[in-house]
Amino acid sequence: PSTKSRFVSPSFRKMATLIDGTATAAQIRVELKEKVTELQETFGVAPGLAVLLVGERRDSATYVRMKKKACEEIGILSFGFDFPAEVSEEELVSKITELNADPKVHGILVQLPLPPHINERAVLDKVLQEKDVDGLHPLNVAQLSNTKTHAPGRSAWSFDAIDFHVSCTPQGCIELLDRSGVQIEGKEAVVLGRSNIVGIPVALLLMQRNATVTIAH
Numbered sequence: 001p002s003t004k005s006r007f008v009s010p011s012f013r014k015m016a017t018l019i020d021g022t023a024t025a026a027q028i029r030v031e032l033k034e035k036v037t038e039l040q041e042t043f044g045v046a047p048g049l050a051v052l053l054v055g056e057r058r059d060s061a062t063y064v065r066m067k068k069k070a071c072e073e074i075g076i077l078s079f080g081f082d083f084p085a086e087v088s089e090e091e092l093v094s095k096i097t098e099l100n101a102d103p104k105v106h107g108i109l110v111q112l113p114l115p116p117h118i119n120e121r122a123v124l125d126k127v128l129q130e131k132d133v134d135g136l137h138p139l140n141v142a143q144l145s146n147t148k149t150h151a152p153g154r155s156a157w158s159f160d161a162i163d164f165h166v167s168c169t170p171q172g173c174i175e176l177l178d179r180s181g182v183q184i185e186g187k188e189a190v191v192l193g194r195s196n197i198v199g200i201p202v203a204l205l206l207m208q209r210n211a212t213v214t215i216a217h
Helices: 003-005 012-013 021-043 058-074 087-101 120-124 138-145 168-179 199-208
Strands: 048-054 078-085 106-110 188-192 213-215
Touching: 021 058, 021 168, 021 213, 048 087, 048 120, 048 213, 078 168, 087 106, 087 120, 138 199, 168 199, 199 213
Parallel strands: 048 078, 048 106, 188 213
Antiparallel strands: none
16 A cells, blocks of 8 residues: 555544634634633723733834734733844843833743743743743743643633643643544544644643653654
């Protein structure tokens, strides 16, 4: 048999299901808008997200624009801070320290990658754990690794019941699978890549859901 027939059989093609991420994202935004409105009406507080962008990478700028648009759509306050590529590490850290102390800012996101002259790890570690919405703070990573995603006191696994941040893209992958009715437990899952922001956390999340995980790289 040919290589193609060995690895992509007709029966496999019939099993594949295309997940509509756009429709799911739209539904999630509707739900989040309702929650944000309820929060504002009950406590008079709107969630605030600060995004730090360094340099003029087109892909990074696009991601930041998308995040700002999503914030506006659901009622989250958006604080944007753009820095030139030659910004010093000290200046970035100073801004993060300022945002850590700002009560209007509930989440801080440093758009990656940073220029080579900046110690990325040193900058990310300055973000308070509770404001680290990218889930990259060492304590957030540690909690993801120690099975705390099995929500304490609950038999049902839920992002709403954990007390730390998880990287958004891996969390989105699990949310898509759940909302599409995919049973993760018992499945064999292959994760392509081992990055700190996607590959490793998504592998850990799948493992927490009792999938057998292989990381390919």
